[in-house]
Amino acid sequence: MSYSPTEIMTIVASRFLRTSDICFVGIGAPSAACNLARLTHAPGITLIYESGTLGTRPDVLPLSIGDGELCDTALTTVSVPEMFRYWLQGGRITLGFLGGAQIDCFGNLNTTVVGDYANPKVRLPGGGGAPEIASSCGEVFIIMAMNPRAFMAKLPFITSMGHGAGKGSREALGLSTKGPTRLITDLCLFEPDPETSELIVTAIHPGVTREMIQAQCGWPVHYAAQVGLTPAPTDNELAVLRDLQARTKQAHAA
Amino acid sequence: MSYSPTEIMTIVASRFLRTSDICFVGIGAPSAACNLARLTHAPGITLIYESGTLGTRPDVLPLSIGDGELCDTALTTVSVPEMFRYWLQGGRITLGFLGGAQIDCFGNLNTTVVGDYANPKVRLPGGGGAPEIASSCGEVFIIMAMNPRAFMAKLPFITSMGHGAGKGSREALGLSTKGPTRLITDLCLFEPDPETSELIVTAIHPGVTREMIQAQCGWPVHYAAQVGLTPAPTDNELAVLRDLQARTKQAHAA
């Protein structure tokens, strides 16, 4: 079956999720990936949305972080202060998801402003939960489609921290969590270099070349010694994902 | 009708309660006084027990602060951390009740130790909620039967603060709450002297003399310029109180 860049990005992300994970899920691709995993190989996965829903099992994807569907299917729903205190800061989350308008080669993200903070060219939505998701979750997956204005050599603003200025930055701030362990894009998979913590390509999606990757990236892309080939989405993965998206689209049109 | 010293103490306390009060209720005499008020002249009074029950209306008095009866009849029940953070510290309580093993003339209380703290002669239960009830409630009523070992010139330990060393002590600590506004005993009513904050007698119960009061008090008792006579318990007050106590006794024997 043929598939879109967004579909393979979502499916690749879903494959890394384990049934034992406790995930702090954001809207959009993370939500799609998590629910795809739940509906395929990770039925026991625990999904938590920052609106307070613990252990939710939505039948359609939420448009927003607090859709009623999330609450209806949750084990229980807690207040937002409790969510951020007991559950996120409490160190209960094994895996957080982040995306952003802009990223650098260490997985730092900007979702705050383009241009000067006081006089921005583009005012973005802001950090929301991201700064503390980045520091409190056991590890972080980032899902972003590549383009050279998003994958930047230097960010105008750091909204959430990845590996900072490289290896050792997180430890220097007293963080014992792993930070971004995977950056999943529409073209390839990045993982931190064990020596430098720079995000380097460890697998390339079918039909993608190194030139195509570099063309969409504002920093000089580095590659692992052994770069894998991403297995193409299976028919089952695509069918489950498309079914989920179709149900979602129908529900949101109401 | 004749009545016991405990009965008049409870009834006098209940008379000062207003239907608009939000009371933080302790076990024993405060609980009896509050529920008597609720069943007579203050039907709208809000009773809160530190176990988390908000707006409770027990049919029998609780033996402990967390009896099921309190929860069954409450508007809702919150966690204990929430009780102390949002409700007590939050400044929501207009009236708190305290009692203690020992009291001084400024309404400071000891419920911690008799003797040296490290090597006590008698180890008392400790402060529980008292230190913050004393500082966070709008005002405090103290209910205690008089005896010279309890009404002391100097306390071995201050568990909860009344008027400290006298007028101005509370303000010096940044407190804007009133502290003890009434000390209700089995013999008389004390209220703070407006000039000194010392607890002075403002009303004497029927049949009690100044000599009887001084005999039960370890400090030299002072009197207001005009000392009132406490109206004797009415038949209705006694009937409602005794009915409540009888129901309670029957329930606790189970």
Add this chain to the structure above:
Amino acid sequence: MAEFMSLSAAVEQHLRDGQSVAMEGFTHLIPYAAGHEVIRQGKRELTIIRMTPDILYDQLIGMGLVRKMVFSWGGNPGVGSLHRMRDAVENGFPQRLDLEEHSHAAMANAYEAGAANLPFAVFRGYKGVDLPKVNPNIRSVTCPYTGEVLATVPAIRPDVAIIHALRADRQGNVLLEGIVGVQKEAVLAARSSIVTVEEIVDDFGPRSANAVILPRWTIGAIVHVPGGAYPSYAHGYYKRANAFYIGWDAIARERETFAAWMKANVLEASADSFAGLAFGAGQSA
């Protein structure tokens, strides 16, 4: 003490020009009807506080009521930008908008501290990020036991909190259920409050012993506004009008279409007419 009144009286009596107001709601129970009444009354120079300012705050800003916004994420969830907010920040239209920006964790803690009558909150956050460089209200304390340095945020203590809830009983107690967000904290942290409700009942009846209830003595005004959270939702009453949120993007993108929509649907409309859309699925936006 909770007083039942009309929406216009509640907003007139409880909110004044220049005050700070938190209209909270985390996707669920956003107090649109009350916010629209604030717009109709043309309040000025407000400081608006909310973790997730969405369309309602876009409208307040676009109508020129707002001097400052305290927030942690400002967007149209799942759709995109708040165009009126961006126009104010990027172009100063219709007037300059000051921002005080925090993270969700900071805001949630700040409301909690406000409800707890504390002057500030302590949390573990803002590690390795730039926001503390541009927000002087992000500070720190040192743990007196471990020496760890932790982030702090001032408690949020709004002049007025405005929320929408599911039910009030006739005594004025208010019940929330489902995604409860920070609404209880916002009311407890505020000096006064307005609560719109879907329904007024004689008694809440059988319920969880631990139901989320605000007692009547914590509330200022209660107003009966069925549909008052539309196009957000009220659990068990009506669903979120996702199509409205999607459609808003085109309305708010241009100043003219925005102004025309506000005139027709808010300024020259009654609270009931817009809220009524909650019960007539699909014909909105």
Add this chain to the structure above:
Amino acid sequence: MAEFMSLSAAVEQHLRDGQSVAMEGFTHLIPYAAGHEVIRQGKRELTIIRMTPDILYDQLIGMGLVRKMVFSWGGNPGVGSLHRMRDAVENGFPQRLDLEEHSHAAMANAYEAGAANLPFAVFRGYKGVDLPKVNPNIRSVTCPYTGEVLATVPAIRPDVAIIHALRADRQGNVLLEGIVGVQKEAVLAARSSIVTVEEIVDDFGPRSANAVILPRWTIGAIVHVPGGAYPSYAHGYYKRANAFYIGWDAIARERETFAAWMKANVLEASADSFAGLAFGAGQSA
């Protein structure tokens, strides 16, 4: 991740000599059965933590298991003293007992901070009182915004939390209802936990959207012990045995009557026999 096991296995695997343990319960849901198993297994040199140590802690102390107690109110509620605790503090019998004493507000905040993974809690307390003079763990921080000095307490992070709850489902999620005290916080603050439950159900079924539930991935061991809170109570299952609490005063007053009672009812009894009294009203104590 919650594992169903026997009471003896749970205590053996999760609690070791010298550890700190919080057996919480605020009148409701006090984990007597589990505490008695701790006594049967003769754990030593424990630090026991609880806001309101009552008869169960009197028993642990009287049986010589305890080195230190962290607490805020130690008595037999509505009845009087804990005689075994007093004997330990006043006379060093059966061994010296160290006390770390706080107020309820401090303890409640300390559990909350533990659950929130903070090293300490800030609150407004201890004004004008003597406890800070005798407890060096009562300290202060200064608000970085207002300059106000506030009290602090170290977070409580027990090695083990032991609680009794109403129900677990077959996946190991645990539901509490009614007077929930600080039990959720105690479990979240602890490194491991044992939860005894009245009932194991296939599914919790219809319930409040905001029910107090501890997910299975926050819990160590789950043990099915009907009556496990007796002589305390389990809301909807059995009432508090107030007569037992009243009768305990005479049992615990003398060392000999205490020892005999413990031998007959705990040491030489099974968990089920004592817990079973919950369902046979009145024949206890």
